[in-house]
Amino acid sequence: MRARILLVEDDSNLVELVRYNLEKEGFEVIATHDGEEALALAEDERPDVIILDWMISNLSGIEVCRRLRREPETAGVPIIMLTARAEEGDRVRGLETGADDYVTKPFSPRELVARVRALLRRLRPALSGGQLEYGGLVMDTTAHKVTRDGVPVQLGPTEFRLLRHFLEHPGRVFSREQLLDAVWGRDVYVEQRTVDVHIRRLRKAINGEDLPDLIRTVRSAGYALDADGVTVAAGTGAPVGGTTR
Known part of the structure; x- marks a missing residue:
């Protein structure tokens, strides 16, 4: 499984350098120079890591x-x-705004790749091996x-894929x-309410x-x-008291 990286950078030469080094290490890279487009891509493409320049078009990083x-x-993300x-002061502002790491230019492409891998291991451990774990759930994707x-x-094929996506x-x-x-x-055309049906089945199983x-x-x-999710009535998949968070 390839981790997907969204690269938001307005220097085309730098984009190609970073893309080359990430793709060489097995990552999938999506790139844009535009802040507004970055927000749309982050929602639509569901990247595993975002590499974000500060000075970009339309919106600042x-x-x-x-x-x-x-x-x-x-x-x-x-x-x-x-x-x-x-x-x-810039480092502090970036980290306080929500960045998980802060790399200054000029930089080593090898170090950037290493930082991406370290971030994935820490925040997305599911992407680092064939066994996915969370909250007592363990999925062996090979077996x-x-x-x-x-x-x-015991899970059906759709519930297995759904749980794998959540675990990732x-x-x-x-x-x-x-x-x-x-x-x-x-x-594939499937009605959105189908998701609710399979969520109920997945809840009941796990x-x-x-x-x-x-x-x-x-x-x-x-x-x-x-793991901080609501408590549900046994076997129903419905929140107790009808509340959600």
């Missing part, structure tokens, strides 16, 4: 970072600021097996449309009779794999 952190769909602004707290979990992006909220694109594919619900329902937004 710092404003893009701020807006990404405000939206549930992109709040959890790791961000590396890549900029010529090297003053301590196609799932356990929770050591107990086997723990804590991140996905809309029904985004889940349809990721799990069913963009070329929660059993009395385990805490690991799938959080976000009103008017979608679903997330989140």
Whole structure:
């Protein structure tokens, strides 16, 4: 599985340099020089890491970072600021706005790749190997097996793909449309309410009779794999008392 990188940079030569080094290491790279387009791509393409320059067209990188952190769909995406602004105050501002790492120009492409890998290991451990883990759930993607707290979990093919997608992006909220694109594919027409059906099945399978619900329902937004999710009535997939978070 290839991690997807969104590169937001207005220097075309630098874009090609970074793209070459990332793709050589097996990453998929999407690039733009425009802050407004970066926000749209972050929502539509669901990158695993965003490399963000400060000085870009239409919106500054710092404003893009701020807006990404405000939206549930992109709040959890790791961000590396890549900029010529090297003053301590700039670093502090970038990190306080929500960047996970801050790299100043000039920089070593090898170091940037290493930082991307380190960020993925820390914030997206699911992307670093064939076994995905979160909140007691363990998925062996090679053997196609799932356990929770050591107990086997039986899943249908769609529920398996749905859970894998959640495990690859723990804590991140996905809309029904985004889940349809990721799990069913963009070329397949499926009604959005189908997602709700499979979420209920997935909840029933992984929660059993009395385990805490690991799938959080976000009103008017979608679903997330989140250990702080709501408690549900056993076997129903419906939030107790009808509340959501």
